[in-house]
Amino acid sequence: xxxxxxxxxxxxxxxxxxxxxxxxxxxxxxxxxxxxxxxxxxxxxxxxxxxxxxxxxxxxxxxxxxxxxxxxxxxxxxxxxxxxxxxxxxxxxxxxxxxxxxxxxxxxxxxxxxxxxxxxxxxxxxxxxxxxxxxxxxxxxxxxxxxxxxxxxxxxxxxxxx
Amino acid sequence: xxxxxxxxxxxxxxxxxxxxxxxxxxxxxxxxxxxxxxxxxxxxxxxxxxxxxxxxxxxxxxxxxxxxxxxxxxxxxxxxxxxxxxxxxxxxxxxxxxxxxxxxxxxxxxxxxxxxxxxxxxxxxxxxxxxxxxxxxxxxxxxxxxxxxxxxxxxxxxxxxxxxxxxxxxxxxxxxxxxxxxxxxxxxxxxxxxxxxxxxxxxxxxxxxxxxxxxxxxxxxxxxxxxxxxxxxxxxxxxxxxxxxxxxxxxxxxxxxxxxxxxxxxxxxxxxxxxxxxxxxxxxxxxxxxxxxxxxxxxxxxxxxxxxxxxxxxxxxxxxxxxxxxxxxxxxxxxxxxxxxxxxxxxxxxxxxxxxxxxxxxxxxxxxxxxxxxxxxxxxxxxxxxxxxxxxxxxxxxxxxxxxxxxxxxxxxxxxxxxxx
Ligand code: SF4
Numbered sequence: 001x002x003x004x005x006x007x008x009x010x011x012x013x014x015x016x017x018x019x020x021x022x023x024x025x026x027x028x029x030x031x032x033x034x035x036x037x038x039x040x041x042x043x044x045x046x047x048x049x050x051x052x053x054x055x056x057x058x059x060x061x062x063x064x065x066x067x068x069x070x071x072x073x074x075x076x077x078x079x080x081x082x083x084x085x086x087x088x089x090x091x092x093x094x095x096x097x098x099x100x101x102x103x104x105x106x107x108x109x110x111x112x113x114x115x116x117x118x119x120x121x122x123x124x125x126x127x128x129x130x131x132x133x134x135x136x137x138x139x140x141x142x143x144x145x146x147x148x149x150x151x152x153x154x155x156x157x158x159x160x161x162x
Numbered sequence: 163x164x165x166x167x168x169x170x171x172x173x174x175x176x177x178x179x180x181x182x183x184x185x186x187x188x189x190x191x192x193x194x195x196x197x198x199x200x201x202x203x204x205x206x207x208x209x210x211x212x213x214x215x216x217x218x219x220x221x222x223x224x225x226x227x228x229x230x231x232x233x234x235x236x237x238x239x240x241x242x243x244x245x246x247x248x249x250x251x252x253x254x255x256x257x258x259x260x261x262x263x264x265x266x267x268x269x270x271x272x273x274x275x276x277x278x279x280x281x282x283x284x285x286x287x288x289x290x291x292x293x294x295x296x297x298x299x300x301x302x303x304x305x306x307x308x309x310x311x312x313x314x315x316x317x318x319x320x321x322x323x324x325x326x327x328x329x330x331x332x333x334x335x336x337x338x339x340x341x342x343x344x345x346x347x348x349x350x351x352x353x354x355x356x357x358x359x360x361x362x363x364x365x366x367x368x369x370x371x372x373x374x375x376x377x378x379x380x381x382x383x384x385x386x387x388x389x390x391x392x393x394x395x396x397x398x399x400x401x402x403x404x405x406x407x408x409x410x411x412x413x414x415x416x417x418x419x420x421x422x423x424x425x426x427x428x429x430x431x432x433x434x435x436x437x438x439x440x441x442x443x444x445x446x447x448x449x450x451x452x453x454x455x456x457x458x459x460x461x462x463x464x465x466x467x468x469x470x471x472x473x474x475x476x477x478x479x480x481x482x483x484x485x486x487x488x489x490x491x492x493x494x495x496x497x498x499x500x501x502x503x504x505x506x507x508x509x510x511x512x513x514x515x516x517x518x519x520x521x522x523x524x525x526x527x528x529x530x531x532x533x534x535x536x537x538x539x540x541x542x543x544x545x546x547x548x549x550x551x552x553x554x555x556x557x558x559x560x561x562x563x564x565x566x567x568x569x570x571x572x573x574x575x576x577x578x579x580x581x582x583x
Pocket of ligand 1: 228264265266285287461462463521522525526543544
């Protein structure tokens with residue numbers, strides 16, 4: 001699995017209320033949700049984001065509620081992958097379960113700047129920041145997560161099991 | 163190997179003699195929960211996958227509490243989906259208007275969770291049931307969908323942080339002040355991925371309502387779960403509310419913790435969390451002059467009977483400040499009725515509060531008390547993120563019921579002493 005795109009950068013503790021405010025939770029239509037993604041902290045996000053772009057956050061990305069609408073909104077807005085120093089645990093589960101790749105890489109998160117071009121090769125465990133001419137090694141997902149990803153998400157994985 | 167409370171419960175759920183931190187397990191579930199925001203997503207996933215049966219009709223709870231009574235057509239459609247799914251699958255614990263309450267107050271009250279249980283809920287505050295000595299944690303909708311079919315969930319065994327509670331809290335200090343103090347101390351990611359385990363002689367001064375409040379906000383420190391040692395108080399609560407079998411797990415005396423804190427409850431002061439993160443705490447004497455426009459007393463954190471009583475004690479014979487709207491939301495129908503029978507509604511109404519039917523409502527900026535631009539609220543809820551209760555330039559200050567009620571009277575953040583003298 002390979003991804004390439006430009007960085008859209010945020011800070012620490014990006015919470016699910018700003019990723020998708022609760023006032024829009026009366027629907028789970030992904031296109032509807034995507035329209036309001038990040039709007040409370042970044043009004044221009046939705047006009048700026050291009051398919052394949054990579055969202056980079058700091059510590060505790062996705063903290064707050066358990067709403068799966070948050071990774072769904074990010075994915076539907078065009079983001080191919082989220083990199084952060086650390087993720088809130090429910091957000092981490094949800095992203096994996098809906099098939100949005102997320103990577104913990106503190107160094108890359110510190111050094112990446114808005115607009116940098118980044119390439120990710122999940123199979124070989126590397127991230128390259130072309131603007132900074134730097135590469136970073138990343139951990140492979142544990143086996144059970146690879147299985148879920150390979151199956152195409154948790155529900156497909158369950159169906160195979162049954 | 164020595165294990166913590168959480169590790170022992172997880173080992174039981176996985177059918178293993180022991181588990182280690184970091185180990186991936188598949189655990190059997192005693193309860194799977196969803197609400198009107200998360201369950202519709204799960205139901206749609208469940209149906210998309212072509213699944214036709216749930217694992218156990220008694221072990222699923224569907225609680226439409228967030229926008230109840232449905233605030234608009236879209237939320238009504240979401241609840242309709244839950245109602246129809248519950249009917250089709252024969253799910254016993256679907257709670258219709260008139261029976262519904264805020265999920266995390268409702269489940270323990272209905273006796274649906276007891277100590278030793280393993281519970282997942284598609285709601286981050288599912289960690290509340292740790293107060294009963296259960297392992298409970300929030301997950302997403304896809305996890306819920308899968309769990310409704312299989313009755314199990316994949317989990318990583320967490321490391322634990324131990325909180326040894328000693329001393330007796332002073333008057334007006336409640337569970338909320340204790341947990342806000344702890345979050346202020348360790349930060350919103352201070353317990354990321356970990357269990358927060360509460361024990362110690364100070365437990366005897368904490369009511370079940372205090373413990374529910376504390377466990378409820380474990381997620382605000384990033385924790386996977388919060389859990390309390392089971393004592394006579396817990397067993398009394400379980401006996402009064404449930405007929406389910408329960409099992410008590412105690413941590414081994416040599417269990418490993420990544421950190422241990424001793425918290426002297428007698429030193430904890432009334433605490434307020436300033437915008438926009440729960441870790442931005444100040445003790446009441448450091449809050450300064452903060453005029454407010456709204457007070458909310460309710461939610462899965464502080465919408466229980468003791469919260470109502472504490473608020474009433476301060477509001478009795480006094481008036482809500484003319485510039486303040488004070489919204490009181492008993493968390494369940496049962497609490498509502500108890501408030502009514504104890505005469506608390508008379509107190510609230512005479513002082514100029516409005517009393518709402520049980521709902522999450524303003525806690526998540528859903529309805530029933532949304533803030534306009536520039537407005538400030540003191541709220542007994544659990545999150546003060548940007549835009550949580552309304553406009554992105556509104557502010558939420560988190561506090562316990564005593565500070566919230568006192569602030570409603572004075573029109574600014576205040577301690578009960580300022581009001582009662
Ligand atoms: S009261 Fe607030 S925090 Fe609790 S379940 Fe409802 S929305 Fe969530």
